[in-house]
Amino acid sequence: MQKDNLVFELINKELERQRNGIELIASENFTSLQVMQAMGTVPTNKYAEGYPGKRYYGGCEVVDEIESLAIDRLKKIFNCSWANVQPHSGASANAAVFLAVMKPHEKFLGLDLSMGGHLTHGSPANFSGKIYNAIHYGVTKEGIIDYDQMEAKAKAEKPKMIICGASAYSRDWDYKRIRAIADKVGAIVFADIAHPAGLIAKGLLNDPFDHCHIVSSTTHKTLRGPRGGIIMLRNDFENPWGIKDPKGNLRMMSSLLDLAVFPGSQGGPLEHVIAAKAVSFGEILDDSFTTYGKQIISNAQALAKSFVSKGYNLISGGTDNHLMLIDLRNKNLTGKKAQETLDKAHITLNKNAVPFDDKSPFVTSGIRVGVPAVTTRGMKENDMETVASLIDKVLMHTENDSVILSVKEEVKSFMKQFSLYPELG
Numbered sequence: 120m121q122k123d124n125l126v127f128e129l130i131n132k133e134l135e136r137q138r139n140g141i142e143l144i145a146s147e148n149f150t151s152l153q154v155m156q157a158m159g160t161v162p163t164n165k166y167a168e169g170y171p172g173k174r175y176y177g178g179c180e181v182v183d184e185i186e187s188l189a190i191d192r193l194k195k196i197f198n199c200s201w202a203n204v205q206p207h208s209g210a211s212a213n214a215a216v217f218l219a220v221m222k223p224h225e226k227f228l229g230l231d232l233s234m235g236g237h238l239t240h241g242s243p244a245n246f247s248g249k250i251y252n253a254i255h256y257g258v259t260k261e262g263i264i265d266y267d268q269m270e271a272k273a274k275a276e277k278p279k280m281i282i283c284g285a286s287a288y289s290r291d292w293d294y295k296r297i298r299a300i301a302d303k304v305g306a307i308v309f310a311d312i313a314h315p316a317g318l319i320a321k322g323l324l325n326d327p328f329d330h331c332h333i334v335s336s337t338t339h340k341t342l343r344g345p346r347g348g349i350i351m352l353r354n355d356f357e358n359p360w361g362i363k364d365p366k367g368n369l370r371m372m373s374s375l376l377d378l379a380v381f382p383g384s385q386g387g388p389l390e391h392v393i394a395a396k397a398v399s400f401g402e403i404l405d406d407s408f409t410t411y412g413k414q415i416i417s418n419a420q421a422l423a424k425s426f427v428s429k430g431y432n433l434i435s436g437g438t439d440n441h442l443m444l445i446d447l448r449n450k451n452l453t454g455k456k457a458q459e460t461l462d463k464a465h466i467t468l469n470k471n472a473v474p475f476d477d478k479s480p481f482v483t484s485g486i487r488v489g490v491p492a493v494t495t496r497g498m499k500e501n502d503m504e505t506v507a508s509l510i511d512k513v514l515m516h517t518e519n520d521s522v523i524l525s526v527k528e529e530v531k532s533f534m535k536q537f538s539l540y541p542e543l544g
């Protein structure tokens with residue numbers, strides 16, 4: 120077979136795009152070269168339905184070792200007793216959690232998508248909102264999770280599960296308070312830490328495992344691994360909710376979750392991606408990842424400060440984690456316009472609804488800005504000032520193509536000092 124130049128040229132084009140731009144999408148990151156190398160390997164050829172030691176196919180002895188290693192490392196990172204590394208993505212991990220603990224039409228409480236939540240937390244467009252009865256809590260007008268509203272809704276509606284976690288929330292969570300609310304109504308607490316997991320892994324944010332029954336995450340955001348999902352339990356438990364497996368047997372929660380991933384919602388696991396997860400988990404266990412996590416928080420705070428000094432309105436006034444949400448209404452800009460114009464200058468971020476937004480989700484009044492990717496590229500606090508200035512320059516000249524073009528050139532030369540995959544030529 121001839122090499123497929125068409126596809127590989129496009130991949131190289133994407134590498135150049137990543138090298139030349141400032142990547143501020145809060146959910147993105149750059150994995151290490153060895154994580155990518157592990158992904159492009161022979162376990163992709165292997166069918167391994169089931170779990171290590173309990174597979175439906177022969178020849179699984181090596182992928183069993185790979186998957187067991189990934190599980191062991193993940194358990195060590197979060198000090199938990201059980202983990203499943205098979206979910207293909209964050210959304211798949213969440214689908215499995217729902218399948219494990221909820222029957223169709225049962226009620227759960229999650230953060231509203233328009234207030235920073237995720238599609239899988241009950242959006243009407245998503246399985247979570249179609250199959251289950253989703254009710255929502257929001258944030259206060261200061262932009263902080265409205266725990267009083269969460270409590271009032273929990274008491275009034277008696278949901279079976281309360282989900283905490285978000286895609287566009289810049290503050291830490293009070294997991295203890297959420298658990299106290301859940302205990303009053305007998306609800307399960309499910310924490311989806313897809314965004315801040317890398318910071319939680321190193322003790323830089325509150326630990327959800329102390330208070331939440333079930334925790335899921337993606338592996339490709341702040342955890343800086345391959346695209347994928349994971350589900351974890353610190354302490355396995357025989358579930359007090361009387362949830363039964365498909366055969367009608369009471370089971371430990373770990374067993375319900377394993378069944379919900381496979382055969383419940385997925386077929387064969389992606390063992391090459393699980394190998395890459397194992398590599399990234401090894402990197403997270405290293406002390407250098409603490410340095411990385413601290414730099415993320417420090418960069419986010421420096422960037423937030425620069426934006427505030429330029430008159431930008433940050434939801435909640437700042438950030439505890441890796442991202443911030445900016446309300447652009449005082450600048451007479453929409454999120455859509457800001458995203459599109461910044462894209463032309465090779466500064467990548469996404470438009471985002473702000474709490475109580477008066478514009479549609481396709482337009483929005485805000486942008487979400489995250490620093491995990493630029494921190495991986497080596498940016499420090501002083502570089503955040505440059506980034507904020509470049510963004511401000513574009514946003515103040517959205518109709519001036521020559522300014523936008525000059526910023527694009529500035530971005531390209533600025534990014535040359537932060538090399539990306541030099542080994543790839």
Ligand SMILES: *Cc1c(COP(=O)(O)O)cnc(C)c1O
Pocket residue numbers: 146207208209210211213236237239284285286311312313314337347348
């Ligand atoms: C990103 C994200 C997910 C989904 O992850 P995918 O891998 O894109 O499916 C789930 N929950 C939250 C809170 C997220 O931010």
